[in-house]
Every structure is written in structure tokens, then in C-alpha cells.
Amino acid sequence: MTKTIISPSKYIQGPGELSKLSEYSGRLGKHAFIIADEFVTGLVGKTIEDSYAGKETSYTMEKFDGECSKQEIERLRTACKAAEADVVVGIGGGKTLDTAKAIGYFNEIPVIVAPTIASTDAPTSALSVIYKENGEFDEYLMLPFNPTFVITDTKIITSAPARLIVSGMGDALATYFEARATKRANKTAMAGGHVTEAAVALAKLCYDTLIAEGLKAKLAAKNHLVTESVEKIIEANTYLSGIGFESGGLAAAYAIHNGLTVLEETHHMYHGEKVAFGTLVQLILEDAPEEEIEVVVSFCLSIGLPVTLADLGVKEINEEKLRKAAELSCAEGGTIYNMPFEITPELVYAAIVTADSVGRYYKEKLG
Template sequence: MSQAAITGAPSRYIQGAGCVREAGIHIAKLGNNAFCLGGKRGTASVHDALVASCGEANVHLTFELFAGECCLSEVSRLQTLATAAGATVIVGVGGGKSMDTAKVLANLMELPVVIIPTIASSDAPCTALSVIYTDTGDLAKYEFFPASPNLVLVDTQVICKTPTRFLVAGMGDALATYYEAEACCTSRSKNCHSGMSSLAARCLAKLCRDTLFEYGVAAKHLSDANTTGPALDHVVEANTLLSGVGAESSGVAAAHDIQNGLAVCPESHDYYHGEKVAFGVCAQLLMQDSPQEVIQQEVVAQAVMAADTLGEAYLKSIQ
């Protein structure tokens, strides 16, 4: 069995305040007929800027509202529409499920895919996988793709206008990256690309954790004020790029497995993915018999950054 290290990442990652206004010139390098899918709120937050920038770049845009579930029937519906529109590139706008659907659709149609997240609640934008559900919302499977998205474009001016809970949930998801990476490295486990973790992936995982510890609180305050700033920029990058590449190329462990288990419990459905992962991180550290100072550091980080989450409720119960 090969012990080669495999690292995956988006072909291009662009982040900045107002950068969606430049989307057209980047999309044009991938195709001149874009089929854009997304939820109502997510699409509305970037619609005008996207139309203007694509118009300037001579990229035709077709918008279609995402029905809300990343399931095979929705993918089939969108494929029919995208084919009829003559799409040469797929654009996914919004949250995790719309982005995952865009990745499935692009892979099925063998087209490049552009991801424009409008919230920073998970590391889904940069990953080469999608979570597929049944029509009724039950977890069906994880689908892995040959490559990560061709372009990920993150407009922090859009991100900062969304509820802070999304950003904090993303921190919970990203906090797992380092601890799961170390667990996988110690156990010599394969990553999501069926390879070993590289030094680069482990460094990104550590930088992800360090960034959250240093800037998480300040980023939360900026998000509460609906404004951008260096701290918010750093945390959005940690939630999206550092976590996405670091986790997928290092591997996942108990924290995400616990999240998967919680996801089937109806009582957990009011909590976001990252909030359940944060709970899983604490459980994983306890399972590993981690040093008390490591557990306490994680307790403090979550208590400060992720108030009113499942993870904090659990932490309160064990203190």
C-alpha cells in the first residue's frame, strides 16, 4: 500500500472585501456561460455585483434557485436546466448544501466549478467532497471528487453581514482541524485523498488553530458589528482555506465521526455542523487522555468564541 503524501487544494482562492465585484474576469477563464445556483438570501447578497462583473467580462449568467437539499433528485433537476442553458461552468453560491450541490453537478457534467460562499460556517468551499442527503434530509453518503473546486471566491464584505453564529460555527469546525490532523498523523491514518498527510497540510492545520486562538474573539466582535477588519479576514481564511486544505489533506478523526453520529439525532438538528464538531473535539481530547492544559485551552476557546453552542453546553456539564 502506497505511503505517498497527497495534498489537495482549490486551483485558485480569492478573498477580500468586495472581491465578488471582480468575479467575472476569473469566471471567464473557466467558461463564458455560467449556470449559477444558490438559495434566495445567498444569491441576493451577491446578485447585482455578480451580474455586473460577469457582464463586463462577457460571461452569460443563468440563475436558478436551489431547492434546499443536496440530494440526487435536486442534482438531476439542475442538470436538466444547466444542460438546456448550455452551461460551460457551474457556480455555487450560499451555504454548505448549495455549494455541495454545485460540486456534485459540476462533477457529473464534467465542468469546472466556482464556489462563492456567503457564510463562513464550515470548510466546505475548498474541499473535494460533498455530503449527499436523501430527499427527506437523512444522510445518504459522502461523495469524493478527483479535484477541489477550480475557484473559491470569498467576499468578506458579504460574510460580515451574516449572523455571527455562522462564523462561530465555522470556528468550531476549524478548531477540529489541528487535533484531528495530529491524531491521524500519530496513527498513520490516510487522509481524504487516500494518501498520507504532508508537512504542508500539518502546518496549515496548526496555523488554523493558532489563528483562531489569536483572532477568534476579535473576529466575533467585528461580526457582531457587521464590519470587516484584519481579525475577521484571518478567521474567515482559517474557517475556509486553512481548515479545508488542512483537514482534507491531513485526515479527520473522532471529532467528525461524533458529529456524524449526532447528526442522526433529531435533538441535534437545531445545531450547525461546526457546533456539533466542536462538541466532538472535546470528546476526542478526553478519549485521547490529552493533557489537562490542552483540554482547558480548548474549553476556554469554545466558551469565549462559541457561546450557546452544543459544545459549550457539554463543557458546562463536565466542569
């Protein structure tokens, strides 16, 4: 039985790390092709200019148009070649980073990603999510390698609204429970092999860090401060969750998230916020101990993550719509089949409704 764990070659985190970009890119090549959207360019442009000033390494800055589409990847890949760049850098959110990863893959050059938010675990992964030009999902581009360097500037990340780092905690919350389920079922993870002990250990550390540091980090992030708790949560959201989901496995929580997308009322919610509720549904689905469920719900309530359908914007329970969500959660080939027991849409529907009831119970009990 093959077991696999994968990760970036180097993960770098701290306040002001982006100011050292020329040093980091210089370890991989002489000329960097840097992409960022208009907003991020305004945010970090001067930092990048200062980083490369007077250095032997050079760079070309190109604006990312906001969509990780095949057309945009091709446009930027061609521009990267024309610039004779030997390293590509993506600075920004998930779509920018995924585009940079795709450029690196097609041009066969090293990739540096620098997330400006900590709302997902995507930066470390060997995956690009490709969309159509109109924003609809197109396909997954599975990459042979993870990014070479991940540079996480915590000062930049804490300048963003606190809701984004909280959403990242919701995304990270699922990591341990999904890795645990995948290992129990003896299924393979996205890394291409069965789950290693190391992957589960990192996933568990991710969960423990959230519980211990999450509330303190949220309160600091609301004031745009970098504290030790913020540093730990950014690492959990980005690195620990990234390695945990890719090498530990995905299961019901992410599938429930996908199912919830049929409910229009949830479309204003962030990815991690929906994953948090999906985590509660998974715990109900697997009949987790009451003590474990209470810890998870209490954590969510303390930092403002949703624990009921109403929290997601679903004010009225519509059985027909919820059954459609359950059916989509059970789509053929979905990650929900990494659960260590038989899955049916009926079971998922029951778990969604029960999770909503559990969330309402604890909101009343815990005030």
C-alpha cells in the same frame, strides 16, 4: 508510502470579491451557469448582474431548491447543458456549493464556489454530501478534483449572524487535533494518501489563528465589520481547515459529532458547535495535557462555543442515550479509528461524560 495533499486551484478572499465574478468565470469559460437559493439570489443578484454588464462573458441564473439531492442535481445538470454553459458557479451555503460541485463533475466543466457564510470547511473539498428529497442523508459523492476557484467575499460573509462564523471556528477547532491523531496513527486522510507535513502545518496554523484572533473576530462580526482578525478567521474556517481536514485527516471529534446526532436535544445546534464539544471529548479520550485542554476550553468559552452537554441542550444526563451516542461514534468504518490507539464504545462513553465534567469545572473556575 504514498503521501497526498489536495486543494482548490485558486483560493480568493476579500471584501467585494463577488463583484469580480465575471472576470473569474471568464478565465474558465464564456458562459457561466450560476445557482443560488432564493434568499441568496435576493442578496447577490444585483452584484452578479452588474458584474456581467457590458462584458463578453455571459451567465444563466438558476434557483437552487435547497436540497442537494440526486433529483435536484439532475435537474440543474440538465439545465446547465441546455444553457451550453462551460463553467458552473455555486453561491451560498454548503448544500448549494455541493450541488455545484456535483454538476461540474457530471458535466465535466470547471467549478467556482462562493460561500456566503464561514460556518464550515466544506467549500474547498472534493466532496459532495448527497441528501434524499426529504432531507435525510443519502451518500457521499467523492469527486476527482477540488473546486477550480473558491471566491470568499468577506463583506457578504460578515453580513450573516455572528453565530455562523463562531460555528465555523468550532468546526475548525478540530482540524489540528484530528490531523495530529491521524498522523500519529499513520492512517490515510480523505485525500487518499498518508498525511503530509504541509497538511499538518496548515492545520496547526488554523488552530493558532483561532486562538489568537477568534475573540476579536467574533466581536467585529457581531457588528458586521470586516477587520484583519475577521479576514484571518474566515481564512482559517474555510481554507486552512478545509485543507487540514481533507489532507490531514478526520478522527474522533467528527465521529463524536455524528454520535451526538442521536440526542434529539442537540438537533438545534449547528454542526461546528457540536464538533467543538467533540474536540474536547477527543482531547479527554487521548489524555491530552491539562494545559492544552484549558486553552481549548477557555477559547470556547470566550467566543460562546459549547463545552458541556447542557450547552448543547442536554439538560439531564441519560446514561442509556449517551451510550447510544458512543456506539454510533464507533460505527464501523468511522473516522474515530484514525486515533492512534484502540477505540471502544466504553472508552468513548467515559470520555463524553468526563468532557462534560471538565467543561463544567472550567465554567465555574473561569467564571
